[in-house]
């Protein structure tokens with residue numbers, strides 16, 4: 383639309399410009415201009431999530447609660463996974479899918495369990511995610527589940543051209559699905575394959591939706607956006623353990639507050655042999671792997 | 676009445692706050708655990724054993740409990756090393772102290788001290804609940820059969836589907 387002042391409605395250029403300036407001023411004053419979700423004031427955020435809930439009701443027919451819990455003060459989340467315990471059963475993979483409303487078809491898995499050879503050690507060149515024996519663990523193998531490592535020096539957030547992904551105060555790297563334009567730069571930047579793209583509208587049956595969601599977490603995503611693990615932000619910001627921690631039959635998964643000297647995470651870092659994946663890339667993950675024995 | 680209500684419940688209302696403070700734990704000498712995983716109808720043991728004479732002789736059981744195969748230092752151990760001969764509904768430690776089944780971790784911890792220490796710290800075994808508040812532990816026996824404690828292999832959930840070609844799935848729209 384490129385309407386000039388000579389148009390039939392008879393507006394002069396001056397009038398049009400004055401109108402535009404007025405509109406711009408109004409946008410700034412009422413702060414209803416476009417802003418990514420981490421910058422909007424609380425009351426605006428509440429009205430935005432109310433809109434989201436209404437849209438979900440109309441489109442998906444589900445009463446979804448979109449939470450806005452902020453980061454807790456004095457908390458930096460970290461995770462630890464006991465490589466000497468994990469048996470590779472993939473219970474965590476599917477608990478995550480259900481908790482976080484991942485697409486069933488096409489299939490999206492935030493957690494990938496890699497089977498590795500004991501002879502070779504932690505080596506991505508000798509790892510596979512498609513193992514399917516009758517029973518696990520298999521002789522001579524160990525398992526390394528990989529999801530977002532919540533890097534402190536996260537390459538993914540630096541490359542995003544729209545500021546749609548950032549690190550929250552409690553250390554969780556999140557994505558604003560309304561601002562993600564689907565360019566997938568972050569996927570290319572992530573050295574852990576932790577980010578996943580919705581090529582289509584997620585195949586998520588209404589009956590299987592987890593209605594307890596968070597606005598920068600597990601709320602149902604549209605097509606064309608990137609998603610990944612958020613440490614179960616909708617649970618952990620309410621004090622609970624992530625879903626994968628509670629489901630793991632081997633008790634291999636540990637979670638807690640890095641800033642609390644009495645936490646399980648600190649105990650592990652202080653008493654066990656701990657490693658991070660691809661340490662040489664200096665991503666500084668907050669997801670640790672350890673050997674309890 | 677109303678004041679009494681307030682006085683009674685205020686400390687409770689404050690609890691979640693204090694739980695969020697660092698090092699809220701520590702005082703957990705007796706962690707909360709679900710009831711022991713007994714075979715249906717087997718407990719109390721005294722139900723049968725009260726009227727039976729104790730035969731302290733180490734032997735293979737043939738009349739009852741013959742389904743229990745000991746694979747837990749079986750060369751050196753047998754029933755009455757852990758199960759008490761006098762109080763049939765209890766276990767006992769090496770020093771003879773009675774230990775209820777609900778605290779069997781104290782018995783296991785005598786030999787497996789390192790695991791016991793890790794378990795108390797929440798690092799060995801599964802926990803559920805709140806990362807900064809109330810947590811539920813499991814007894815050793817919930818995951819390890821005390822008679823054959825090796826962790827049993829289990830069937831894995833299905834592997835991921837290999838990536839599909841973009842556009843090969845119908846139904847999506849932008």
Ligand code: SF4
Pocket residue numbers: 467468469470471472473474475495525527629630631632633634635
């Ligand atoms: S549920 Fe636990 S044991 Fe099973 S694959 Fe996941 S981390 Fe490993």
Ligand code: SF4
Pocket residue numbers: 529530531532533536537538539555571572573574575576577610665
């Ligand atoms: S693991 Fe990947 S997605 Fe997660 S913070 Fe690091 S670079 Fe970003």
